[in-house]
Structure formats: structure tokens, C-alpha cells
Amino acid sequence: MVQAITLPRNEGGIKAAIAALSEAFGDRLQTGQALREQHGHTTTWIDNQAPDAVVFPTSSEEVSDIVKICAEFGVPIIPFGTGTSLEGHVNAPAGGICVDMMRMDQIVAVHAEDLDVVVQPGVTREQLNTYLRDQGLFFPIDPGANASLGGMVATRASGTNAVRYGTMKDNVLSLEAVMADGSIIRTASRAKKSSAGYDMTRLLVGSEGTLGLITEITLKLQGIPEAIRSARCSFRSVDEACQAVMMTIQYGIPVARIELLDEMSVRAANQHSGLDLPEVPLLLLEFHGSDAGVVEQSDTFAQIAEEFGGFDIAATSTPEERNKLWQARHDMYWASLGLRPGAKGISTDVCVPISKLADCVSAARSKAEEMGLIAPIVGHVGDGNFHALLLIDMESAEEREKADTYVSWLNDLAISMEGTCTGEHGIGQGKRPYLVRELGETTRFMAAVKAALDPDNILNPGKILIDG
Amino acid sequence: MVQAITLPRNEGGIKAAIAALSEAFGDRLQTGQALREQHGHTTTWIDNQAPDAVVFPTSSEEVSDIVKICAEFGVPIIPFGTGTSLEGHVNAPAGGICVDMMRMDQIVAVHAEDLDVVVQPGVTREQLNTYLRDQGLFFPIDPGANASLGGMVATRASGTNAVRYGTMKDNVLSLEAVMADGSIIRTASRAKKSSAGYDMTRLLVGSEGTLGLITEITLKLQGIPEAIRSARCSFRSVDEACQAVMMTIQYGIPVARIELLDEMSVRAANQHSGLDLPEVPLLLLEFHGSDAGVVEQSDTFAQIAEEFGGFDIAATSTPEERNKLWQARHDMYWASLGLRPGAKGISTDVCVPISKLADCVSAARSKAEEMGLIAPIVGHVGDGNFHALLLIDMESAEEREKADTYVSWLNDLAISMEGTCTGEHGIGQGKRPYLVRELGETTRFMAAVKAALDPDNILNPGKILIDG
Structure with a gap:
């Protein structure tokens, strides 16, 4: 039986971060128990580990502000979409702040000629496809659940028609993300292909909130078939x-x-x-x-x-x-x-x-x-x-x-x-031992990447890597 | 005009590494000028910067040995395929050891039922397709040149039919690579899709020899169309x-x-x-x-x-x-x-x-x-x-x-x-300033990844990143 792991809590930091966030976000920072438990719950068999507070940003800049506050006080940050992940991805084993991305739900731009769309991470798959239908376009990845697109990026989701259209790794052109120090970066241009340096897009796809918070996504689209x-x-x-x-x-x-x-x-x-x-x-x-x-x-x-x-x-x-x-x-x-x-x-x-x-x-x-x-x-x-x-x-x-x-x-x-x-x-909490059995020493280099991009281990700690 | 950049040379280290490699590899370690210049030359407009020696490994273990020797003496390592890259990728701005991968030219396994093939990095595109033809299979990526598949991985190559079949990033299932400390890792299983941790495969694809040396490649194949x-x-x-x-x-x-x-x-x-x-x-x-x-x-x-x-x-x-x-x-x-x-x-x-x-x-x-x-x-x-x-x-x-x-x-x-x-x-030497213009602060996080995986900057230094 996979037990929820528990990590040391930074009580003083959490208290200070909640105070600072409360001042900045007013009633968009919530600490009620039911809401917190809902945000520590996914369709998993791992015990619920609620965060200490949930904050609801509406822009990339606000996400950056949240990360900067949490970084200052060394407090864990757990991004949250629709809560349909399966391996305890949104549990808070060291407590911390859950960042609910669902109010960032704007479809920013449809480029029909380029077959791409720019969305905020809280847009759901069905919301996007309903929006696109009149234009004869669709986004093919279908994990079953009406997941948020940010969550789908984070878990490298796929589903029934990946056999033809690939997984999220194949369908993300570019990401905007907030990194552990609060920097807002764009991983790639909107060109359909590129050899411009390390593939930071694919590094963030499937990183389960442990390397950065996804704040904008450029997705490939398909024409609705005849x-x-x-x-x-x-x-x-x-x-x-x-x-x-x-x-x-x-x-x-x-x-x-x-x-x-x-x-x-x-x-x-x-x-x-x-x-x-x-x-x-x-x-x-x-x-x-x-x-x-x-x-x-x-x-x-x-x-x-x-x-x-x-x-x-x-x-x-x-x-x-x-x-x-x-x-x-x-x-x-x-x-x-x-x-x-x-x-x-x-x-x-x-x-x-x-x-x-x-x-x-x-x-x-x-x-x-x-x-x-x-x-x-x-x-x-x-x-x-x-x-x-x-x-x-x-x-x-x-x-x-x-x-x-x-x-x-x-x-x-x-x-x-x-x-x-x-x-x-994905790996979440539940599959961490299996990742080691599967990829052995490669996980040591994953840990090096994690340490380089999130040296204080504040981004969704206790996920993917055993010592993460 | 893009000038070849020059980096400080570690003369003592280079001398010591050549001595150690010469002992281990005999006449598979060469220092003749013509051969060295050929290995510092690509179809580029950047000046030739020859390595100090060229070594010809025949196995992953030998590549690991080379990296360990170079790591011990802090000497640059530059992997080499067919020399058809275009942006000074194989120049040796700080001197060092060129690792010519072309004797690692075995097709290790064809899994026709799985539509994949395992090859060593020195196998060329045309060699592979000639080999596969009888089985009704082909590898679609075609950059024009009869490049080595290792080089194609390293530069995230594509070409005329990427519009249908994607680029190298879409066609590599898994890699074996030698990392900067000589560790041999496998980045992924042979499964067609995976959510198992960070995408180390895609991180190495397009990394131009700066994060690891590719020693084995599992590629997706296609059936030859009717x-x-x-x-x-x-x-x-x-x-x-x-x-x-x-x-x-x-x-x-x-x-x-x-x-x-x-x-x-x-x-x-x-x-x-x-x-x-x-x-x-x-x-x-x-x-x-x-x-x-x-x-x-x-x-x-x-x-x-x-x-x-x-x-x-x-x-x-x-x-x-x-x-x-x-x-x-x-x-x-x-x-x-x-x-x-x-x-x-x-x-x-x-x-x-x-x-x-x-x-x-x-x-x-x-x-x-x-x-x-x-x-x-x-x-x-x-x-x-x-x-x-x-x-x-x-x-x-x-x-x-x-x-x-x-x-x-x-x-x-x-x-x-x-x-x-x-x-x-790719970026190589030639496009490094443009990468910064294109992706700005994202390059800072690329540099963090580079520093984490190659802390002594011995893997193809002076490529991709301005301070790399």
C-alpha cells in the first residue's frame, strides 16, 4: 500500500507567507478546511494531504508574485487545476500554498491560419473545443476527464487518440512559465519547429509542477476532419x-x-x-x-x-x-x-x-x-x-x-x-519508487536538473523524485 | 561577420589527457594535423578550430572511458559525426578531444512489430534506410545530407518531410548517453509513450553535445507507404x-x-x-x-x-x-x-x-x-x-x-x-547571440541546466550558450 509521505513543515515560513499573501490577495487567499481538503484531493488512493491555504491568481504576474512570496519564506507551492490527477500530484506532504489556476481561464488568441491557440492554464479541454468548433478546429488530446490544459501539460497527459495525434509533448508549441525565483519565461517561439537551444518546453511538459508553474500554453490544433x-x-x-x-x-x-x-x-x-x-x-x-x-x-x-x-x-x-x-x-x-x-x-x-x-x-x-x-x-x-x-x-x-x-x-x-x-x-507521489526501478541512475540527473531550477525545493516537493 | 570565439586552453590537462587516451586507445587516438582540421571543419562560415586529438571509440564503455579521462583532466570533449553541421558545432574553441563516433555504426536491433530500431550514433540515415528497405520500413527524417543519426539527434535535425513526420524530437523514443562524469544512462523505456519523470530524451535531443554524448538511439520507424x-x-x-x-x-x-x-x-x-x-x-x-x-x-x-x-x-x-x-x-x-x-x-x-x-x-x-x-x-x-x-x-x-x-x-x-x-x-557557435535575442531570460535557465549536468563545462564548450 502506498502511504502518503510526510516531509518536514516550515511552520514559521508558512504562517508568514499566508500573512503576506492574504495582504496581497485579500479573499482570494482562503484557508477554510473544506476548500483546502478539496485541493489536496485527487482521484487517487493516496491519503489526502491538504495545503495550508489556497490562492486564486488571475494573471501570470500574480503567479509570479505568489512564487516570490513563497520563495522568500521557503514555503512549498502546489499548482492545482481540476484535481483529476491520479498519483497524489496535488498532495501537500510539507504543507504550503496551493495555487488554484482555474481563474486563469482565458483563450488568449486563436491563430487559425497557423493551426495554433494560446490559452491560460485553467482553460479546460472541453471549454477549448467548444470555443473552437465554429472555426472547424479542434484540440485532439483527450484524457477522458475534462482536465485543465495546464494540468494536462504538467502530467504529459494523453488518452484515447494519442495513437494518431501524440501526447501533450507533441502538441505544445511553447509555454510561458513562472520559475522558482518568480521569473516569467517563454520557452520557445510560435514557430512549428525549432532547434533553438535546449528544449525547455519538453522539460516542463510532464514536470508535474516541480520545475515551474505553467501560466500560458501555445497548443497545436487540428482541422476537424471531413x-x-x-x-x-x-x-x-x-x-x-x-x-x-x-x-x-x-x-x-x-x-x-x-x-x-x-x-x-x-x-x-x-x-x-x-x-x-x-x-x-x-x-x-x-x-x-x-x-x-x-x-x-x-x-x-x-x-x-x-x-x-x-x-x-x-x-x-x-x-x-x-x-x-x-x-x-x-x-x-x-x-x-x-x-x-x-x-x-x-x-x-x-x-x-x-x-x-x-x-x-x-x-x-x-x-x-x-x-x-x-x-x-x-x-x-x-x-x-x-x-x-x-x-x-x-x-x-x-x-x-x-x-x-x-x-x-x-x-x-x-x-x-x-x-x-x-x-x-505520471509519477506524483505514488510511483516514485517505480521511476527509480525503471530508469535507475537517470533519476540522479533528473534530481540535478530539479536542484538547478528549484534549489530550495519549493515547487511541489515530494513528487517525481524520491529526494525531491 | 561571425568570428570563431576563442576560450582559454588548459594546456597541461590537454597534454595529460592525450597521454592517457593514447595509452588506452593506441592508434585509435590520432593527432595528425590534417585529421584534426578535418574534425574541426563543418560546412560553416566560421573559422576552423581544430581539436588537439581525435579518438575513435567503438563502444559506449569506451566513450565513458574517454569522458572519465577528460573529466579527470578538465579537458573539452567534442563529439563528431559526419561533420555536416552548419553553425560551427564541432569547432574546438578551447581545444580538447574530438570523439569521432563513426566507428559506432552498428544497427543493434530492428523491432519490426514495434516500428522501432536501435542504432549506434555513427549509423547514417542512408545506411539505416538501405538496411530497412527489405522489411518494408523506413526512417523518415531527411535533412538532405547523409548525416549520422547521432548528429541528427544532437542538432534536432529535420528537413523536407518534417511537415508530416516531425523532427528528431518526435522520432526518438529513447537514448543511451554518457554524461559528464562518465555515467552511462538510458533516458526512457522503449514504450511508445511515457509520463515517467522529466523528459531527459528531449533534453538531450538538440543539446549539441553540451549535456551528454549520445551512444545509442531508439528511433521510431514508419512502414514504407503503399x-x-x-x-x-x-x-x-x-x-x-x-x-x-x-x-x-x-x-x-x-x-x-x-x-x-x-x-x-x-x-x-x-x-x-x-x-x-x-x-x-x-x-x-x-x-x-x-x-x-x-x-x-x-x-x-x-x-x-x-x-x-x-x-x-x-x-x-x-x-x-x-x-x-x-x-x-x-x-x-x-x-x-x-x-x-x-x-x-x-x-x-x-x-x-x-x-x-x-x-x-x-x-x-x-x-x-x-x-x-x-x-x-x-x-x-x-x-x-x-x-x-x-x-x-x-x-x-x-x-x-x-x-x-x-x-x-x-x-x-x-x-x-x-x-x-x-x-x-541549431545554435552552435554562430547563433549564440540570436538565441538570447529570441528567448531572453530563458537562456539563463538553460545555463542552469548546463551547469547542473556539466559543472566543469567540458562537454562541447562554447556552443549554444554565450557563457557555456
């Missing part, structure tokens, strides 16, 4: 489904999404979303392109799927049917919880080379059965990334212990298969 | 050509290449390659996809081009015709030199948001005319990146001065247009 087509296909085994995925990717079909639901997940979806899918492993796909192109793509996929024993293949370009299927996919977290009401869902996040995917998923299923764990599996399988959602009675010490054993075993298995313990959720 | 089709189209003005490019990108046509040749470049190509293209601005394109898909793409492009006054549109899927056109494009550097025999070509490398491209190219042409400079322009215009090749008599101080004025003016223009001074060539 046609979108979805398909589904059932398989007798996870192995056959994974073989079909591998061949689809190798064949170069530019699938926009290719998602696996194992048998248990399909059962959960049927119950939750009123579907009547065959209760066997299922692939859900989406194709983006021209009218003719998407039909060609889905036909080619169907041929491949049949080779691997796929059946009950259905494809549609009708929005209603498409949305129904994808809504069911999006609701999988809630649907899975329905398999064991009252249980807490603990999500694994391994990602392996696609040639190892079938073995890894099969082993993950067998191990869960062997340990008596209920653990439906869904996966962004085009990337080799899947989630087993362990349904755990958190009141039971034995079950928590089992869950921990399983998570540890699966992370180690993925690492032994040249994979990673986290495809998209 | 069909490849090329097209060309002439325009009455650069402005109309750029408008057509912008619309093509906005329309979401997944062009694999879209290259602009201005009027002067077309004239050079006609002369050099025996073509009879209309001597007006030209777009060259390539489309990758299915048989039907590439025809659909090129037809859609043709419609767009006609809207913007494009004429003499020709498309072909025949390899012979296609290769002839693209060979002409690849030979542009030599063709352009033919416009002024005996002159040296000095290449600019700005990259701007595509909405600014027409203005930037037009201004670049007008300014060259106004200054009496011969400067044909070619561009990877889908990315907003173009090169004006200044043809300069290097014996003339006045011309050198003019070239410097022009380069400086164009870099500043691009920066003022939210662009970058370097789309793909």
Missing part, C-alpha cells in the same frame, strides 16, 4: 485482439483511436450503458479523414481483424451511433465501479512495446484472477498502454495490501518488458 | 505559393513534403539538373498513402493551387520522374553555388508561423536585392522554415560584412514575427 467513422469488433481472446491491433498499426492505417475493452469491461459497459455487446474482448476504433478515406481505413481494418478471428464487426459514420459507443468508453470508470458497488477504483497505467502487449495484458488478467482481484482492463492499445482498474474495499487491509502487491508486480513486469510504469498518469 | 506520389506547381509569386501552402496545411492534407523554390532557385535547378521548369516560384510536393489516397491528396492540392493562381501542375506516381524532381531539390545547394562559381554558400535558417511566411520570404528576397546579395531561397514551407543561401566571396571583407548584416536582420525579422532564428540547423 469525415469521422467508428468501428467495433469482437474477438475470442485478448491475444487475438492485440494481434489485430499490432497489424493495424504496422500496416500504417492512421487510426485516430483504437481501444481495447476486456471481457469484464464489456460486461460492465453493457450493464452501465444499456448495450448488448458480445461479452468477449472488444476493440473500438475511430478513423479521421476524407469521406472516402475513412471508409478505406475501416475496410482495411475489417480485413485485418477477420484474419485474427474478429467477428461482429460494425462500422458507422453516423454521429449518434458513434457517440453512443464512445460515451460508453468514456464512462468505463463509472461502469467498472458498478461491478463492485462501494469499492474504490485503483488504476494501473503501464505501457509496453506493442509486441509485448498481448503477453502483458494476458499476464495482468491471469494474475488478477489468481489473486482474487476484480480488475477490468481497458487500454489505449495502439500505444501499448492499458489500465487495469482494481476494485478494492479500502476498509480491508488485506485487499489494500493485495492491490499494492499487484500494482508493484505489474509495474515490474512492464519494466522487464522494456516498458514504463506510467504511460500517461 | 503509394508515393509527387507533384509540382508553378506560381507567379512567392506570395501566391505561400498562400497555397497555408491552405493545403489548413485543409489537413497530410502532405509528406511541400517545398518552395523561389525563381532564382528554379533557374539554378534548371541549369544544374537539366530541367526546363518555368523560372518562377515552384512548389514541389510528395504524398504518402494508399493508391487511391495519394491521388485524392494530389487532386485536392491541385484544386487549392489553382485557386491561388498555380499553373503547370504535374503529378506522377512513377518513381523515375519523382526521383528526378527530388534529386534536383536535394542538389539545390550545389545548384545554387553554380549561380556564382567560387562563392561560399551561407545558409540562413529562420522558421516563422506559417501565416507570416509569405511576408517573411518576400522581405528576405527584397532585402537581398536591395543589398545586392545573390541569395536563392528554398524552404520547407509546410513548417514555415526556409533557407536563403547567401553566395558570398569570402575574400571580400565588404561582402562578409554584408552577409553578417543580412543574417542578423533576417534573424531579427523572424523573431519579431514570433519565429525562431533556427528551424533545424
Whole structure:
């Protein structure tokens, strides 16, 4: 069981920082318990560690002011978006000040000709896409939750259509960030590519608030495709489904999404979303392109799927049917919880080379059965990334212990298969030991970078690095 | 005129390091003048600054040994590939040891199912693609020169088909590198995506040998497309050509290449390659996809081009015709030199948001005319990146001065247009002042990262950062 770590508190500094911030921000600095606990809470199994205060800036300059005050008093700063991270990223193990970025929610500029947009970090994914729709543009990264874009940058988020559009690392052109001394920097120009020095953009993407606070984001956009087509296909085994995925990717079909639901997940979806899918492993796909192109793509996929024993293949370009299927996919977290009401869902996040995917998923299923764990599996399988959602009675010490054993075993298995313990959720507090198991001495150089950019360790301490 | 900078030499250390390396490497440590000068020479206008010795390792462990010896004596280390960099990247302003990586030329593993390959840094782009051809795979990044893949990583190279396949930053999955203390690290797993801590892969990509020596590279591969089709189209003005490019990108046509040749470049190509293209601005394109898909793409492009006054549109899927056109494009550097025999070509490398491209190219042409400079322009215009090749008599101080004025003016223009001074060539020695103009205080944090990872500044000193 991953315990929340606790770090020494700087009581005097925290008190002084709160006083200074209170003077500067008035009632935009809050210390009520409920609000603080809400800001120390994410959908994680790690205990809530509330910050000492929450402050709500509305500009980069105000974020800089906050950081300068906290730096002066040596007080931790924890940036907060929608609180949908999964590994205790917003916990406050040494207390400190939570910086709620959600009032920085302006879409600053849309450059339709350049296919980019400049946003503040509190803009959510759905807010942005609603705003863009009239212009025929969209931002493709979709982690499921309606996360803030700042949070998505910070955790290097991805999701269902990363197989085609990449992750946040591929879709951020430039960042404005406030560094540990309060400096406001811009990491890159708005040019589509650059060789101008170290890639500070990518260094901040995925840094989980430990190297700087993201205050403005320039994102790449895509044109809304002329046609979108979805398909589904059932398989007798996870192995056959994974073989079909591998061949689809190798064949170069530019699938926009290719998602696996194992048998248990399909059962959960049927119950939750009123579907009547065959209760066997299922692939859900989406194709983006021209009218003719998407039909060609889905036909080619169907041929491949049949080779691997796929059946009950259905494809549609009708929005209603498409949305129904994808809504069911999006609701999988809630649907899975329905398999064991009252249980807490603990999500694994391994990602392996696609040639190892079938073995890894099969082993993950067998191990869960062997340990008596209920653990439906869904996966962004085009990337080799899947989630087993362990349904755990958190009141039971034995079950928590089992869950921990399983998570540890699966992370180690993925690492032994040249994979990673986290495809998209990040390290936070929870995965810090696994990062060391995965990358060994490389973490020492990560720590050197952290120490160079945040020498007093005030930016989201206790995250990513064991000694961070 | 960019002068080669000179840094203080550690004579005693260099002597001691050469003695130790000579003992360890025998005749794989060389000090002959011609060889040293060749290793301090790139296709740059910056003066040759030869290293004191050149060593030829054959393994990561040997690279580690070299770094440890140089670290012990505080001696600069300059990694070397094919010597095709353009901004004095391999100059030795403080002397030191050049590490020629070209004997590390093994293709370590091809994972066809995962669409990735593991190579040593001395493998060249063409060597890799020749090796892969039988397996129906290719590595798409094509900077023109038959560069080493290690060098391409180090300079964050790209080239003609970055518009579809991205740059080196998008195509490296993982790196093995030797750090300044001789540690050998692996930056990431072989998983297709990851949120496992700081992105040390992207930090090393584009770091130009200043943060670590790249000793092994895991690259993403692509399946060779079922069909490849090329097209060309002439325009009455650069402005109309750029408008057509912008619309093509906005329309979401997944062009694999879209290259602009201005009027002067077309004239050079006609002369050099025996073509009879209309001597007006030209777009060259390539489309990758299915048989039907590439025809659909090129037809859609043709419609767009006609809207913007494009004429003499020709498309072909025949390899012979296609290769002839693209060979002409690849030979542009030599063709352009033919416009002024005996002159040296000095290449600019700005990259701007595509909405600014027409203005930037037009201004670049007008300014060259106004200054009496011969400067044909070619561009990877889908990315907003173009090169004006200044043809300069290097014996003339006045011309050198003019070239410097022009380069400086164009870099500043691009920066003022939210662009970058370097789309793909990198900073090296030559562009260090422009990096500061472009990113300001951000360079201070780059310097902090450099100091953290290479505290004694032994890794390729005098590159990227003014005080580096």
C-alpha cells in the first residue's frame, strides 16, 4: 500500500507567507478546511494531504508574485487545476500554498491560419473545443476527464487518440512559465519547429509542477476532419485482439483511436450503458479523414481483424451511433465501479512495446484472477498502454495490501518488458519508487536538473523524485 | 561577420589527457594535423578550430572511458559525426578531444512489430534506410545530407518531410548517453509513450553535445507507404505559393513534403539538373498513402493551387520522374553555388508561423536585392522554415560584412514575427547571440541546466550558450 509521505513543515515560513499573501490577495487567499481538503484531493488512493491555504491568481504576474512570496519564506507551492490527477500530484506532504489556476481561464488568441491557440492554464479541454468548433478546429488530446490544459501539460497527459495525434509533448508549441525565483519565461517561439537551444518546453511538459508553474500554453490544433467513422469488433481472446491491433498499426492505417475493452469491461459497459455487446474482448476504433478515406481505413481494418478471428464487426459514420459507443468508453470508470458497488477504483497505467502487449495484458488478467482481484482492463492499445482498474474495499487491509502487491508486480513486469510504469498518469507521489526501478541512475540527473531550477525545493516537493 | 570565439586552453590537462587516451586507445587516438582540421571543419562560415586529438571509440564503455579521462583532466570533449553541421558545432574553441563516433555504426536491433530500431550514433540515415528497405520500413527524417543519426539527434535535425513526420524530437523514443562524469544512462523505456519523470530524451535531443554524448538511439520507424506520389506547381509569386501552402496545411492534407523554390532557385535547378521548369516560384510536393489516397491528396492540392493562381501542375506516381524532381531539390545547394562559381554558400535558417511566411520570404528576397546579395531561397514551407543561401566571396571583407548584416536582420525579422532564428540547423557557435535575442531570460535557465549536468563545462564548450 502506498502511504502518503510526510516531509518536514516550515511552520514559521508558512504562517508568514499566508500573512503576506492574504495582504496581497485579500479573499482570494482562503484557508477554510473544506476548500483546502478539496485541493489536496485527487482521484487517487493516496491519503489526502491538504495545503495550508489556497490562492486564486488571475494573471501570470500574480503567479509570479505568489512564487516570490513563497520563495522568500521557503514555503512549498502546489499548482492545482481540476484535481483529476491520479498519483497524489496535488498532495501537500510539507504543507504550503496551493495555487488554484482555474481563474486563469482565458483563450488568449486563436491563430487559425497557423493551426495554433494560446490559452491560460485553467482553460479546460472541453471549454477549448467548444470555443473552437465554429472555426472547424479542434484540440485532439483527450484524457477522458475534462482536465485543465495546464494540468494536462504538467502530467504529459494523453488518452484515447494519442495513437494518431501524440501526447501533450507533441502538441505544445511553447509555454510561458513562472520559475522558482518568480521569473516569467517563454520557452520557445510560435514557430512549428525549432532547434533553438535546449528544449525547455519538453522539460516542463510532464514536470508535474516541480520545475515551474505553467501560466500560458501555445497548443497545436487540428482541422476537424471531413469525415469521422467508428468501428467495433469482437474477438475470442485478448491475444487475438492485440494481434489485430499490432497489424493495424504496422500496416500504417492512421487510426485516430483504437481501444481495447476486456471481457469484464464489456460486461460492465453493457450493464452501465444499456448495450448488448458480445461479452468477449472488444476493440473500438475511430478513423479521421476524407469521406472516402475513412471508409478505406475501416475496410482495411475489417480485413485485418477477420484474419485474427474478429467477428461482429460494425462500422458507422453516423454521429449518434458513434457517440453512443464512445460515451460508453468514456464512462468505463463509472461502469467498472458498478461491478463492485462501494469499492474504490485503483488504476494501473503501464505501457509496453506493442509486441509485448498481448503477453502483458494476458499476464495482468491471469494474475488478477489468481489473486482474487476484480480488475477490468481497458487500454489505449495502439500505444501499448492499458489500465487495469482494481476494485478494492479500502476498509480491508488485506485487499489494500493485495492491490499494492499487484500494482508493484505489474509495474515490474512492464519494466522487464522494456516498458514504463506510467504511460500517461505520471509519477506524483505514488510511483516514485517505480521511476527509480525503471530508469535507475537517470533519476540522479533528473534530481540535478530539479536542484538547478528549484534549489530550495519549493515547487511541489515530494513528487517525481524520491529526494525531491 | 561571425568570428570563431576563442576560450582559454588548459594546456597541461590537454597534454595529460592525450597521454592517457593514447595509452588506452593506441592508434585509435590520432593527432595528425590534417585529421584534426578535418574534425574541426563543418560546412560553416566560421573559422576552423581544430581539436588537439581525435579518438575513435567503438563502444559506449569506451566513450565513458574517454569522458572519465577528460573529466579527470578538465579537458573539452567534442563529439563528431559526419561533420555536416552548419553553425560551427564541432569547432574546438578551447581545444580538447574530438570523439569521432563513426566507428559506432552498428544497427543493434530492428523491432519490426514495434516500428522501432536501435542504432549506434555513427549509423547514417542512408545506411539505416538501405538496411530497412527489405522489411518494408523506413526512417523518415531527411535533412538532405547523409548525416549520422547521432548528429541528427544532437542538432534536432529535420528537413523536407518534417511537415508530416516531425523532427528528431518526435522520432526518438529513447537514448543511451554518457554524461559528464562518465555515467552511462538510458533516458526512457522503449514504450511508445511515457509520463515517467522529466523528459531527459528531449533534453538531450538538440543539446549539441553540451549535456551528454549520445551512444545509442531508439528511433521510431514508419512502414514504407503503399503509394508515393509527387507533384509540382508553378506560381507567379512567392506570395501566391505561400498562400497555397497555408491552405493545403489548413485543409489537413497530410502532405509528406511541400517545398518552395523561389525563381532564382528554379533557374539554378534548371541549369544544374537539366530541367526546363518555368523560372518562377515552384512548389514541389510528395504524398504518402494508399493508391487511391495519394491521388485524392494530389487532386485536392491541385484544386487549392489553382485557386491561388498555380499553373503547370504535374503529378506522377512513377518513381523515375519523382526521383528526378527530388534529386534536383536535394542538389539545390550545389545548384545554387553554380549561380556564382567560387562563392561560399551561407545558409540562413529562420522558421516563422506559417501565416507570416509569405511576408517573411518576400522581405528576405527584397532585402537581398536591395543589398545586392545573390541569395536563392528554398524552404520547407509546410513548417514555415526556409533557407536563403547567401553566395558570398569570402575574400571580400565588404561582402562578409554584408552577409553578417543580412543574417542578423533576417534573424531579427523572424523573431519579431514570433519565429525562431533556427528551424533545424541549431545554435552552435554562430547563433549564440540570436538565441538570447529570441528567448531572453530563458537562456539563463538553460545555463542552469548546463551547469547542473556539466559543472566543469567540458562537454562541447562554447556552443549554444554565450557563457557555456
